[in-house]
Amino acid sequence: MPRGHDAHAAGRGPGRLRIGLVGAGPWAGETQAPALAGHDDAVFTGIWARRPDAARSLAEIWGTTAYSGAEGLDELLAACDAVAFAVPPDVQAPLVVRAARAGCHVLLDKPVATTVPEARAAADAVAAAGVASVVFCTLRFASATRAWITEQASAGGWFTASAHWLGSLYDTASDHPFAASPWRREKGGLWDLGPHVLSVLIPILGEVTAVTAFRGPEDTVHLALRHASGASSTATVGLSAPPxxxxARLELLGDQGPATLPPWSDSVAAFHAALDALVESVRTGRPADCDIRFGLRLTEILAEAEGCLGKR
Structure with a gap:
């Protein structure tokens, strides 16, 4: 049975959502933990990680409880109304199933999973449990880009769009902590950056009805998409570009002339807004726009694109 706001939860006031964090890596420390700790409608209940020292270190910074091990995860889920995830997608998907079955609402990172069956299993578990879900696609929640997406979707009349998002994560001079991420090394920019681009294109141009893709240099992938509105789009994503x-750039062309995605920067504020969306979904019972079903659809599109790469 899903859990709502606990009127007796500790914190600054009654009715706040008790939320835990699964994961204690760089992304958790930079983004999720500060956003959870600073949210007026949430009580940051604890942090679980596979490495006890990592959980303890981050929990000490934010004044919450550390959990680790299989029993520790069960204890965190029992203490929470909701959980946020900052773990690799292949780890995230089965843990989402576990959290949903424990009655916890879920705030996921993108991508939900890197296979369609795993993403579908997570989405089905969330639906069966009747819990709320939000997938943190940064551009859907950062204030400037969120407002721009809403404006362009309302304007309509778009003919085509082009996007590129290239990182230099694997440059020899890079010291970025994500450069050592095994899942990014394996899946590349298609799975790391593709969800961001799709999360903007779909609400503006409509559902993706056809996909093709081919490889560029290193892990670079070029996508061509047809949308339900009749518009088409192209996107280039990769993590191996020269510095x-x-x-990142995304431009729309249509009846309104060109429109370019504005810059964004504050991931903590964006994650705070994603938690706002989860709280609202819990309170109202209405699905969030960027929920796990949307996350499943992103996984399906990326898997279809990856299938095109395998044929070449």
């Missing part, structure tokens, strides 16, 4: 070639 001077790195950057």
């Amino acid at each position: 001077k070639a790195a950057g």
